[in-house]
Amino acid sequence: MSEIKKNLKGFSTFPHDTIAEIQRSAREGIYQIRGLGAKRKVPNFDDLVFLGASASRYPLEGYREKCNTSVVIGDRFAKKPITLDIPITIAGMSFGALGANAKDALGRGASAMGTSTTTGDGGMTPEERKSSKYLVYQLLPSRYGMNPDDLRKADAIEVVVGQGAKPGGGGMLLGQKINKRVAQMRNLPEGIDQRSACRHPDWTGPDDLEIKIQELREITNWEKPIYVKVGAARAYYDTALAVKAGADVVVLDGMQGGTAATQDVFIEHVGIPTLGALREAVDSLKELNMHRKVQLIVSGGIRSGADVAKAIAMGADAVSIGSAAMIALNCNADMYPEDYEKLGTAAGYCHHCHTGRCPVGVATQDPELEKRLEPDLAGKRVKNYLATLTLELQTLARANGKSDVRNLEPEDLAALTVEAAAMARVPLAGTTWIPGYDK
Amino acid sequence: MCGIVGIYLKNKKYNKQLGKLLTGMMNNMASRGPDSAGFAIYNKSSKFKYTVCLQKNFELKDLKKILKSKLTNTKYKLIADHVVIETSSKPEKTIPILKNIQDIDLVGYGKSIEIFKQVGNPKDVVKKFSLDKFSGSHAIGHTRMATESAITTDGSHPYSTGEDECLVHNGSLSNHNNLRRSLIKDGIEFKSQNDTEVAAGYISNSLKNKTSLKETLTNGLKDLDGFYTFITGTQKGFAVLRDEIACKPAVIAETKDYVAIASEFQAMAHLPDVNKADIYEPKPGIVYSWGS
Amino acid sequence: MNFDLSKKTLREVNSYLQNIDLKSNQRDFVIKNPLGNHALCAGLQDEIKVTIKGHVGYYCAGMNKKAEVTIEGNVGTGVAENMMSGLVHVKGNASQSAGATGQGGTLVIDGDASSRCGISMKGINIIVKGSVGHMSAFMAQSGNLVILGDADEYLGDSIYEAKIYCLGKVKSLGADCIEKEMNDKEIKHLSALLEAQNIKADPKKFKRYGSARSLYNFKIDNVSSY
Numbered sequence: 001m002s003e004i005k006k007n008l009k010g011f012s013t014f015p016h017d018t019i020a021e022i023q024r025s026a027r028e029g030i031y032q033i034r035g036l037g038a039k040r041k042v043p044n045f046d047d048l049v050f051l052g053a054s055a056s057r058y059p060l061e062g063y064r065e066k067c068n069t070s071v072v073i074g075d076r077f078a079k080k081p082i083t084l085d086i087p088i089t090i091a092g093m094s095f096g097a098l099g100a101n102a103k104d105a106l107g108r109g110a111s112a113m114g115t116s117t118t119t120g121d122g123g124m125t126p127e128e129r130k131s132s133k134y135l136v137y138q139l140l141p142s143r144y145g146m147n148p149d150d151l152r153k154a155d156a157i158e159v160v161v162g163q164g165a166k167p168g169g170g171g172m173l174l175g176q177k178i179n180k181r182v183a184q185m186r187n188l189p190e191g192i193d194q195r196s197a198c199r200h201p202d203w204t205g206p207d208d209l210e211i212k213i214q215e216l217r218e219i220t221n222w223e224k225p226i227y228v229k230v231g232a233a234r235a236y237y238d239t240a241l242a243v244k245a246g247a248d249v250v251v252l253d254g255m256q257g258g259t260a261a262t263q264d265v266f267i268e269h270v271g272i273p274t275l276g277a278l279r280e281a282v283d284s285l286k287e288l289n290m291h292r293k294v295q296l297i298v299s300g301g302i303r304s305g306a307d308v309a310k311a312i313a314m315g316a317d318a319v320s321i322g323s324a325a326m327i328a329l330n331c332n333a334d335m336y337p338e339d340y341e342k343l344g345t346a347a348g349y350c351h352h353c354h355t356g357r358c359p360v361g362v363a364t365q366d367p368e369l370e371k372r373l374e375p376d377l378a379g380k381r382v383k384n385y386l387a388t389l390t391l392e393l394q395t396l397a398r399a400n401g402k403s404d405v406r407n408l409e410p411e412d413l414a415a416l417t418v419e420a421a422a423m424a425r426v427p428l429a430g431t432t433w434i435p436g437y438d439k
Numbered sequence: 440m441c442g443i444v445g446i447y448l449k450n451k452k453y454n455k456q457l458g459k460l461l462t463g464m465m466n467n468m469a470s471r472g473p474d475s476a477g478f479a480i481y482n483k484s485s486k487f488k489y490t491v492c493l494q495k496n497f498e499l500k501d502l503k504k505i506l507k508s509k510l511t512n513t514k515y516k517l518i519a520d521h522v523v524i525e526t527s528s529k530p531e532k533t534i535p536i537l538k539n540i541q542d543i544d545l546v547g548y549g550k551s552i553e554i555f556k557q558v559g560n561p562k563d564v565v566k567k568f569s570l571d572k573f574s575g576s577h578a579i580g581h582t583r584m585a586t587e588s589a590i591t592t593d594g595s596h597p598y599s600t601g602e603d604e605c606l607v608h609n610g611s612l613s614n615h616n617n618l619r620r621s622l623i624k625d626g627i628e629f630k631s632q633n634d635t636e637v638a639a640g641y642i643s644n645s646l647k648n649k650t651s652l653k654e655t656l657t658n659g660l661k662d663l664d665g666f667y668t669f670i671t672g673t674q675k676g677f678a679v680l681r682d683e684i685a686c687k688p689a690v691i692a693e694t695k696d697y698v699a700i701a702s703e704f705q706a707m708a709h710l711p712d713v714n715k716a717d718i719y720e721p722k723p724g725i726v727y728s729w730g731s
Numbered sequence: 732m733n734f735d736l737s738k739k740t741l742r743e744v745n746s747y748l749q750n751i752d753l754k755s756n757q758r759d760f761v762i763k764n765p766l767g768n769h770a771l772c773a774g775l776q777d778e779i780k781v782t783i784k785g786h787v788g789y790y791c792a793g794m795n796k797k798a799e800v801t802i803e804g805n806v807g808t809g810v811a812e813n814m815m816s817g818l819v820h821v822k823g824n825a826s827q828s829a830g831a832t833g834q835g836g837t838l839v840i841d842g843d844a845s846s847r848c849g850i851s852m853k854g855i856n857i858i859v860k861g862s863v864g865h866m867s868a869f870m871a872q873s874g875n876l877v878i879l880g881d882a883d884e885y886l887g888d889s890i891y892e893a894k895i896y897c898l899g900k901v902k903s904l905g906a907d908c909i910e911k912e913m914n915d916k917e918i919k920h921l922s923a924l925l926e927a928q929n930i931k932a933d934p935k936k937f938k939r940y941g942s943a944r945s946l947y948n949f950k951i952d953n954v955s956s957y
Contacts, residue, residue, distance in 0.1 A: 143832040148794040192947040202809035204686035207440030219774030705767030
């Protein structure tokens with residue numbers, strides 16, 4: 001058979017996974033729901049490179065010649081802005097989507113590096129508040145677990161308009177993950193498939209969002225920075241509207257952003273890549289004269305210190321990691337192969353967060369599986385990963401002559417492809433050409 | 440997103456204060472719509488009134504020179520950079536003449552209506568046009584927070600939809616690009632990428648084809664997709680319509696002297712006797728109208 | 732103790748009421764000239780009584796805990812949104828999303844409520860003496876919505892375990908919402924809810940509505956409901 005296969009020509013339009021998916025639909029009659037982010041390749045930060053130092057630009061020595069990484073978040077209106085030691089935060093992921101051990105570990109790792117974690121579509125757990133030095137509390141359409149005491153316990157509040165994996169979609173958690181504790185926190189019957197609203201229940205539109213933000217500030221004595229999170233759709237307009245609605249911070253999540261459970265068709269076909277959205281958002285802030293005054297946190301496919309550095313060079317104030325943080329915890333790690341196989345997948349291909357049978361104990365509520373994730377060790381992994389990202393960021397910043405990462409600029413970059421050049425508005429390497437840009 | 444306001448006087452008691460009352464309402468809606476503002480005031484005249492906006496470096500005297508021989512029985516009222524041309528010349532004759540002049544924009548026309556709109560914070564815009572000095576029988580106003588199109592005067596509301604008619608909108612349409620293209624085929628012209636301009640074009644196209652305003656708005660429920668609260672001004676009063684999902688707010692206050700409508704009650708809190716008013720919200724998908 | 736919002740700022744009034752010195756023994760407050768302000772009395776957290784004399788804007792008594800807030804006028808969007816406990820009494824009419832996502836306590840509306848009354852409610856009891864607008868009790872998870880008047884279209888769409896009792900006419904029911912039995916247990920339950928607010932109405936004349944529970948787990952046969 002393998003002899004014959006060597007000479008066979010496959011279909012570009014109907015590759016194996018497409019054939020499998022069509023036949024699955026024919027069997028089951030419903031869309032495929034899965035976790036994590038877009039799997040297909042889109043223009044991203046890999047298509048940009050830094051120029052580095054040269055005869056005209058001089059690098060900084062490592063270690064001795066300081067390269068500052070801290071950033072102040074939320075000083076537009078809030079009485080108590082947050083000072084992060086590193087410009088990398090942990091994105092919103094719910095208790096329910098992740099297990100308690102995972103949330104605990106994320107908190108430990110983030111706190112060890114002086115940065116923040118974010119609650120998700122399930123409310124704030126006491127463990128998370130305890131282990132996180134800075135905790136951002138999300139206000140989502142569902143309002144599961146929302147209460148004024150947690151609002152006051154939080155260090156910042158994030159109003160979620162949408163997320164990159166599904167701009168326009170509501171939260172989703174399948175019955176197998178709604179155990180007693182999750183059900184109680186979300187006020188749902190155990191074991192049912194959670195349906196969530198896609199719009200907020202008491203406001204629609206930035207004109208009413210402005211009034212909602214006012215209410216949140218009134219309840220929390222104007223102390224907490226208010227973030228507005230959008231999925232990358234119309235980033236230029238959404239950023240402007242967040243600013244006009246009175247946000248302190250804009251959080252922009254590109255299409256590569258992950259989810260615990262969403263229709264595959266939504267993940268792959270709605271939202272634009274982080275690279276293009278980031279450019280739009282920065283343009284919008286600059287036109288409003290709000291760049292660096294309203295901070296921009298970008299997420300969706302941030303993997304290495306290079307991604308962090310490039311995002312900051314393009315104008316972001318910080319980045320947020322979700323899927324990458326999970327991978328640091330052990331998501332898709334090469335262990336427990338039989339359990340991956342039981343799910344019909346393998347390490348490196350697994351997107352089965354929605355099943356609740358996470359082989360490495362991260363995206364599960366099953367106590368037996370959760371034992372595979374020890375919070376202290378996992379917390380150290382997260383800390384190490386964040387530390388590595390930071391060191392990589394500083395290495396690149398120093399190489400470009402910066403004593404503060406915030407001094408990275410678009411002119412430090414060149415593009416390797418025409419698409420990336422157009423989306424990031426950075427010249428194609430070796431040329432002065434930016435497609436579509438008339439100076 | 441935006442703030443919309445309207446006030447219809449049932450009797451002559453507050454005619455002279457109409458502008459003042461509307462000013463209070465617009466100022467209160469400035470935070471909902473800080474980018475630009477506009478209003479339409481209805482004050483019946485025996486002649487036709489055409490409100491035009493002068494472009495930069497074009498002055499009233501230049502306009503007068505061009506129109507001197509073309510219009511009969513003409514008076515000019517200059518307010519900031521808008522001119523109200525009051526003349527016996529009918530629209531069929533006058534509008535083509537005005538459209539031919541490059542340096543002006545025709546903002547509205549009719550026997551009652553005067554429309555003023557401008558980029559800038561609503562509080563500054565109403566001051567610029569001295570809204571508080573206007574009198575009339577009814578008025579509608581708009582404060583704009585631009586969503587998906589640029590902040591320009593062309594992007595501001597109210598939009599003229601016909602003789603003595605105009606439209607303001609709070610919300611966001613979702614099929615306006617396709618609709619714009621089909622209206623262009625029907626001969627409607629557009630100056631901006633604004634979704635409301637498309638709704639205004641849809642309404643004026645339908646009215647041109649002799650469909651009543653009520654039927655036009657009811658058809659709109661099917662043809663216009665998205666979220667909206669519309670107020671359309673007419674010669675005799677105004678009409679209100681909310682889409683079937685009705686997420687965008689609207690509240691009405693009615694006394695024996697007036698009917699007022701606004702996106703928030705706050706805009707009406709200063710109106711006379713409002714604490715004794717009948718306060719209610721228009722139901723979705725139903726055309727409410729006063730004066731017609 | 733009196734406050735006048737034409738003389739004091741919203742922040743001053745809210746801040747005072749959110750941070751009551753329990754030793755002071757001041758428990759009763761009156762707010763004059765609310766002038767349609769938003770988020771008035773949001774975030775209260777003590778057993779105090781506040782009377783607001785006039786009409787208010789959005790989110791009045793938002794996230795209320797323990798306090799008793801009476802509004803002698805109409806309220807804007809989201810009155811008592813996400814209330815945790817206590818009592819909010821609207822003597823006039825309520826705008827949309829009244830009691831939205833409320834987790835506890837009681838919201839009483841003497842007049843009508845507009846659309847989405849009790850949307851996503853999570854344990855609050857809402858009693859409307861007038862009628863409610865469309866999409867009321869949308870995705871209502873738990874708690875009770877009692878309507879003495881009528882209900883507009885799509886009542887209880889996508890409802891979970893909340894209970895709806897309606898005395899008047901229901902224009903239409905939403906997805907997965909059906910009429911349910913009014914047995915003795917239910918009549919007793921409704922009776923207690925009405926008596927707690929001194930409302931004289933015959934519980935036996937109400938109809939009950941709740942979830943058919945057919946959307947609780949994804950089934951292909953229900954595809955038309957989506």
